[in-house]
Structures are given as structure tokens and as C-alpha cells.
Amino acid sequence: MTARYLRLATAALLVCALTACGGANRAPGAIGGNFAGLPTAGGQGSEAGFQNWVNSFRPRALAAGVSPQVFDIAMAGAHFQPSLVALDRRQSEFSKPIWEYLDGATGGSRVSTGREMATNYASTLASIERRYGVPREIVLAVWGMETNYGANRGSTQIIPALATLAYDGRRGEFFSGELVSALRIIQAGDVDNAHMVGSWAGAMGHTQFMPSTFLNHAVDFNGDGRRDIWSNDPTDALASTAAYLRASGWRAGQPWGTEVILPQGFDYNLVSKSVVKPGGYWSSLGVRAANGAAVPTGALLAPAGARGPAFLITENFRAILEYNTSDSYALAVSYLADRIAGRPYIRGSWPRGERTLSNSEKAEIQRLLMARGFDTGGADGKLGSKSVEAVKGYQRSRGMVPDGYADAALLAMLRG
Numbered sequence: 444m445t446a447r448y449l450r451l452a453t454a455a456l457l458v459c460a461l462t463a464c465g466g467a468n469r470a471p472g473a474i475g476g477n478f479a480g481l482p483t484a485g486g487q488g489s490e491a492g493f494q495n496w497v498n499s500f501r502p503r504a505l506a507a508g509v510s511p512q513v514f515d516i517a518m519a520g521a522h523f524q525p526s527l528v529a530l531d532r533r534q535s536e537f538s539k540p541i542w543e544y545l546d547g548a549t550g551g552s553r554v555s556t557g558r559e560m561a562t563n564y565a566s567t568l569a570s571i572e573r574r575y576g577v578p579r580e581i582v583l584a585v586w587g588m589e590t591n592y593g594a595n596r597g598s599t600q601i602i603p604a605l606a607t608l609a610y611d612g613r614r615g616e617f618f619s620g621e622l623v624s625a626l627r628i629i630q631a632g633d634v635d636n637a638h639m640v641g642s643w644a645g646a647m648g649h650t651q652f653m654p655s656t657f658l659n660h661a662v663d664f665n666g667d668g669r670r671d672i673w674s675n676d677p678t679d680a681l682a683s684t685a686a687y688l689r690a691s692g693w694r695a696g697q698p699w700g701t702e703v704i705l706p707q708g709f710d711y712n713l714v715s716k717s718v719v720k721p722g723g724y725w726s727s728l729g730v731r732a733a734n735g736a737a738v739p740t741g742a743l744l745a746p747a748g749a750r751g752p753a754f755l756i757t758e759n760f761r762a763i764l765e766y767n768t769s770d771s772y773a774l775a776v777s778y779l780a781d782r783i784a785g786r787p788y789i790r791g792s793w794p795r796g797e798r799t800l801s802n803s804e805k806a807e808i809q810r811l812l813m814a815r816g817f818d819t820g821g822a823d824g825k826l827g828s829k830s831v832e833a834v835k836g837y838q839r840s841r842g843m844v845p846d847g848y849a850d851a852a853l854l855a856m857l858r859g
């Protein structure tokens with residue numbers, strides 16, 4: 444789900460559990476202007492408060508281009524939904540290790556169904572590939588990850604859901620912007636209010652587009668005059684996914700990246716998304732592709748540190764990250780695509796025996812690092828790029844391999 448602050452289909456739960464479900468990848472609320480300042484519920488919502496919010500929101504939606512008729516009809520049946528607020532506030536304490544997440548996301552029926560779909564929609568996928576330059580297996584993998592090939596598209600009414608989340612206020616401005624976008628989609632005639640359904644946090648259709656992403660990137664590929672990502676026919680949704688990836692920087696004819704083997708004693712200071720180098724540079728340092736092919740231009744990624752596999756990621760991997768900002772998600776899409784296309788899975792071994800840290804332990808690591816002068820940018824229990832850099836800084840200061848990986852041993856060392 445693009446621009447997903449969160450989402451919830453089966454696959455989504457996995458993603459949320461693993462990583463930064465909370466980190467939106469797109470600028471939130473980009474459409475429709477500034478909605479800050481409305482009287483939100485702040486966690487104490489009620490139906491009466493919700494209706495007041497709808498009334499105060501109306502002039503702002505109209506100012507953003509929504510017609511009074513569309514607004515009034517769409518909002519007539521909207522009610523406060525406390526269950527969605529509860530979902531929005533739910534935080535899981537434990538995350539699945541990346542290797543378990545990847546094995547689940549790229550294994551079993553995900554691959555076989557993906558291959559079936561590749562056959563069923565061969566001509567559509569070929570047309571999409573010609574038009575946008577995004578390989579069919581990548582489009583299929585996003586579809587598989589997002590909704591298990593359309594099986595879990597969600598049946599939540601989008602307008603009441605977005606209105607509830609906008610009113611609740613925790614991320615009110617973001618959801619207010621998405622609500623305006625959703626109303627504009629109805630106004631454009633792509634779908635009516637009753638059929639605008641999806642996941643509880645607003646992601647819609649086969650590949651879980653947020654409304655603002657839909658407005659910016661959805662296409663009418665079958666030529667029936669509507670951009671329809673909701674119907675059983677996935678044509679428009681799959682083409683829209685390819686269009687979005689292309690707009691996010693996908694380059695035709697290039698791989699997402701490749702698994703690489705780093706030489707003994709490799710300088711982990713170079714393993715960073717910000718260190719982008721030509722393939723020849725990496726080769727000169729002894730980096731080689733696990734499949735023996737040439738190393739492409741890109742950056743190195745080692746999600747489990749020096750004791751796990753390493754990957755060379757290209758611009759195309761970053762395009763997938765626009766879809767969902769989590770490295771684990773992007774790796775899952777990449778490897779599901781590879782497996783659908785018959786290419787091998789990850790060969791390197793993960794530190795599977797190790798337990799992974801809880802979110803409160805990660806937050807403790809962040810606090811302990813900050814106490815030692817390494818800036819993690821906060822202690823939210825999510826180890827993003829700033830925290831990884833802080834871990835690296837600490838590791839360097841202790842003469843350790845600076846791979847940025849936070850595990851139980853690192854926590855013990857910080858506590859000591």
C-alpha cells in the first residue's frame with residue numbers, strides 16, 4: 444500500500460510487525476492543503492464529536508475542490524468507528540526476524556500463485572511491461588505482497604474510515620488529506636462511494652493504493668474510461684502499480700539488485716544506502732555477486748549485519764521503497780519476483796539462532812546510545828537509518844565491525 448502509514452491485510456500485518464509501519468513513504472497530506480487546527484478527538488472520540496468534526500471539515504474540503512454534493516452524499520452515511528482508532532493505536536512489541544518474514548513472504552503458494560497469475564494475465568502483463576518498463580514479475584510480486592493477488596483487498600468503507608482517522612487526530616492531517624483525495628476520486632467518477640472499499644487505513648484495491656497515490660498515479664489501462672483498481676479485473680491496478688514504480692524511478696532493463704559476497708575484513712563503513720558506487724568500484728574491493736554475474740551500480744545493504752547476507756541494491760530497489768519504506772518489504776518484493784521468474788532465493792545464511800530484540804529493548808538501545816552521545820533521533824523503538832548510523836558510530840568507538848546491527852550482545856554491552 445502506497446503511502447501507507449499503515450495498513451492491514453494479512454501481508455500488511457507482517458510488514459508492520461517487522462518494520463516501520465508508521466513511516467509513511469510519501470509526503471502525507473500533499474493534496475488539499477493544510478488541515479491542521481480542526482477540533483480533533485485526541486483519543487476521546489464520540490459520534491457527536493465526529494459529526495461536529497465533519498461539519499467543520501466541510502468548508503476545507505470544499506476549498507480543496509470537493510463539490511458540496513459529493514461531500515454531503517459521501518458523508519451522509521459516515522459514522523465514528525472507534526474500532527479503527529483502536530487499530531491505529533495498536534503497537535506490537537515484538538517483530539518477526541527478517542529471515543522469517545522473508546521466508547514467509549516469498550515462499551509456498553505466494554510463488555506458485557504468482558506463476559499462475561503470470562500465465563492467466565500474460566498478455567496484460569506484457570502490455571504493462573512494454574508501456575512502463577517494469578518487469579511482470581515485479582508487478583506480480585507487489586500484487587502478491589499487498590493483497591495475495593487480490594484475495595485480500597479489504598472491504599472497509601474508505602470514506603468513513605478516513606474520516607474517523609482524520610477526526611481522531613493522531614495523524615489527523617495526513618488522513619484529512621487522504622480523505623479529500625478520496626472524495627476527489629469519487630467526484631472524478633472512477634468509483635462511487637459504496638464501492639470505494641479497502642483496508643482500514645485507506646489503502647485500496649489489488650495493490651493497495653492510498654487515495655493521494657491513486658490521484659497521482661492510477662491509470663485507466665483497459666480503456667473503459669475509469670481508473671478501476673477495485674474490480675475483480677486487476678488490469679488497471681497492475682498497470683497503475685507499474686506506472687507508480689516508473690514514476691518512482693524504475694529503470695527498464697535493470698535489476699533491483701543482487702545478493703553479493705563481501706570479502707573477509709570488508710570495511711562495513713561502506714555498507715550504507717548513502718554510499719552509491721559503480722559496479723567496477725565494488726568489484727575492485729573484492730565484492731562479487733552471489734550468482735557470478737557482474738556487480739551493478741548501487742549501494743550495499745546488510746539487514747542483519749556482518750553475520751547475515753549482503754545485497755547490492757540499485758535505483759530500482761529504491762523505487763520499491765517508495766511503495767513501502769521498509770527494506771524488508773522491498774527485499775520481499777524483490778525475492779518474490781525472482782522466485783516467480785525462476786531465479787534463486789537468498790543463498791547466504793542468516794543468524795537464525797539469535798533472538799531478535801523487542802521494541803522496548805530497541806528503545807533502550809536508542810536511549811543508551813544517546814546517553815553516550817550517538818544521535819539516534821529519538822527513542823521510538825524503531826531502528827531507522829539514523830539509529831543504524833548511531834550504532835555504527837558506537838561500534839567504531841569500541842573497535843567493533845561497524846555493521847550497524849543491533850542485537851542482544853550490543854544491548855548487553857551498552858548496559859554494561
Ligand SMILES: [Ca+2]
Pocket residue numbers: 662663664665666667668669670671679
Ligand atoms: Ca479502466
